[in-house]
Amino acid sequence: MKKNKLKKLIAFTMALTLSASVFMGCKNNDSESTSDESIMDSVISVETTMTNAKVDGEKADSKGTELSTMISFTPAPAGHGNPSVNGGPDWSMEPIIYDYLCDYSSQPEKTFKPSLLESYDFKDKVLTLKLKKDLKWSDGSAITADDLISNLFIDMTVNKIAYYAESVKKIDDLTVEVKYNRDATLLLDYILKTSLKYPVSNYGEFAKAYQEQFEKNRELDENKNFKFNAEGDIKVAETTTALNNYLPDLMSIKVSGAYVPKTMTSAEIIFEQNPYYRVPLNIEKIRGIRPTSTESTALAISNGDYDAEGMGLSPDMAQKVAENNKETIRQMVVPEFSSLGFCMNTQKYPTSDVNVRKAIAYIIDKAQIAPVSEPGMVKGDEYAVALPPSVRDKYLSKDFLNSLENYDINLEKAEEYLEEAGWKKQGNQWVDKDGNSPEIIVAGVGEYPAYVVIGEAAANMMKDFGLNAVFTPKEAAAYNDYATSGQGHMVIDGFGSATNTQHPYEAYDGIWWYGKRGMNLKFPEKGGLVFKNDETGEDFKYSEKQLELFNASTPEEITKVTEEFAQFFNDNAWYIPVTEKYYVFRLHNPKLSMPEAKTGEQLSDFYWSGTTSAILGKALRSGELYYVK
Incomplete structure (x- = not known):
């Protein structure tokens, strides 16, 4: 397919959002691909009078x-003021109405700039947080250490204190001390970026209930980290239900x-x-x-x-x-450190077969789809190691990556893997060993143009190759339910993203969310995650490796464990990345x-x-x- 034709067709699809069957598959490995740079250049290289933000x-x-911008709020009557519940302040509103312990960026180097904090100190497994003096909520009441403790306990699974902190102690009206069971510096990434959004005057009863379970109903797991015992799990769930039922009027909440x-x-x-x-x-x-x-x-x-x-x-x-x-x-190109691609259903035929998953990975021309899906999108990770290239290349060497399978489009390799799975070509159609051409359902959010472009393009490339693929758009409100239902074979999603920490741990920790969505993985009722490597037949002790990665303190240590995760994901093709997202910020x-x-x-x-x-x-x-x- 010629690049100009593809570009026009994809743009048309995005304009109409739900138009169908506008792609023509690319028939050979020599198809001319639209480059990331050509699309980006067409947008950001427009010569403008103003050249700086x-x-x-x-x-x-x-x-x-008055500054006008985008805020994705939920209107009344469904909207409310509890940021922990859908319909409350979300990612687009929180930075406007809440202040943070520290402002954070990994660019050009990891920096925690104290905002609400006067100072922080992490030494000998003890983190000391000291608030600035004379801080106030929007009603004029003082912000104190009690408010900070309220936030720490309500967010205890997000900031990781539930798993790694031995104690949380108020030192004085401005100072809180968190004693951890380890010295992992990654702990700071999860706690110092906390926003202050749960005033003790409104959320104190919930925080106190969480704190009680933190102090009384935790036990050590096999890795010497903390987990809630059976009673603790029940009590935490009950408190969460009560918290979720607290829905104050957005216009009446106190903000920091x-x-x-x-x-x-x-x-x-x-x-x-x-x-x-x-x-x-x-x-x-x-x-x-x-x-x-x-x-x-x-x-x-x-x-x-x-x-x-x-x-x-x-x-x-x-x-x-x-x-x-x-x-x-004025147009700036901003990194988001996120990935968009296909979570492959590991439990539903035919994507339950690793050879079929790898064949599909070779059929989809990621380099052609990515740049035309949305301005700012660039080609994702061709090695399927579940990291955005900007994060991947910080920790994985080119020599190591060259030792992995490269899933750039290669139709001959796709044929080899289908034949390995017992499939054969009958006319223009590939059939399995039973003579059937099983349907492969590709799903994406219909309201999100990039999802439509990626899904339509991939489905048509597979159909052109001879697979029975179909793209089905789903409403955003129902997407999570569909993704977790196990009905789809390829669910467009953001696994492998590291938007908060730009650390491999964050990307691989996403298995707890995305693994239950499109991947449809089987999770144990108790104990850590252990997955069988479909390529080698060996067990991969996922949770143990996560802990190693969390505790890694030097770049060399991080790289060593990241290589093991990279090899595992490359072998199994659970996730086929299509894009890494940069976006155009316009003034x-x-x-x-x-x-x-x-x-x-x-x-x-x-x-x-x-x-x-x-x-x-x-x-x-x-x-x-x-x-x-």
Whole structure:
């Protein structure tokens, strides 16, 4: 298939979101592929008047200023103010309304910049957290160590204290001490980035209930880490149910961050300055526009409704937006350290056969699909080691990667693996040893253009090869249920992502979530994870290796264990990556100044990493986001 034809077809699919059968499969290994660079260049290399996120000029007074961006909130009556429950403040709102113990970035090197904290110290397995003086919630009440403890216990499985902390102790009104059972520096990644969102005045009863189980009903597992005993599991579950039933009005909650939610419609939400915030703010209000569909989002961006956003657009639309606004637009390319690809159902025929999974991996032309799925997408990991290339290449050498199977498109290899599985070609169709051509269901979220593009393209490439593949789009609200049902053979998902820590442990720890979704893995009722390697027949002690990776303290130690995980995933093809995501962060208002960043370049900067809202949050808290006169 010619690249221009594919590009137009995929762009058309994205514009209509659910159009079907617009792809023609690529018939040979010599098919011309659209490069990552060609699509990116068509968008970000548009020559613009402004070339830096930072704008020279005198800072404008905050009075009367309003920043418009994307916030994916749930409108009333379903929306509420509990951030631990669906419908409450999510990833797009949290950085605006909550402050963090530390602001974090792995770029250009791992940095924890104290925000709510005055200081932190980790020595001899003891982490000491000291809050700044005179911090206040948005109602004017003091933020104290009691609030910090409330947050630590409600988030105890997320921040890992449930598994690795021996005790949590209040030292004084501003200081909390966490005593761990190990010195692993990765512990800091999970606790120092905590946002303060559970005031003890509102969530204290839940925190106290969790704390009681933490102190009374834990025991050591086979790896000398903590787990809840049977009674503890029951009590924690009961507390979680009670917490999930606490649904305060979003407009009445106390927040620790720079802005407070004030008014909301089905289309937008307005945030005003927290009058008790710890530093002066340069923007008076923030208007969060709720995305409702691909078409409405594209229209809003084209109409200039946003001052700053990082929304996904089709390549053609993204290019038009840039070309039509050359005088005012600025475009930054931001790493997300996330992956998008296919979780392969290991329990449902025919993808239960490792040879079929590998054949499919060789059929799908990842290099052709990735760049046209969404501006900013680049080809994912061709070795299927379940790491984004930006993280993979930090820990795995080229020599090691060359020892693995490379799953770039290779139709001859695909034929070999199908024949190894006992299949044969009958006319234009591949059939299994029973003479059947089993259906292979590819599923993705119908509202997400990139999912549609990836799913449609892969299904059509497989059909063109002779497999009975079909793409079925699912509604976002029902996607989790479908993914965990085991009905699909290939579920588009984000396994192998390391968006929070940029550490291999985070990517491989995702097995607890994604393994129960598209992969449909069988998890033991008790004990650690042990999986059979379909290639070697040997057991891979997954949980033990996870612990080794968690405890690894030097780059060499991290690499050693990461290589073992990489070999396992390469052997088994449980996950077929298609993309690594970079996204285009667009500034539309020429008067809006943000931390310095050159346009049109992949960025490696403290401020410019993570989600759109994470970037805005860091910039707002630091005073680096403002309008000029």
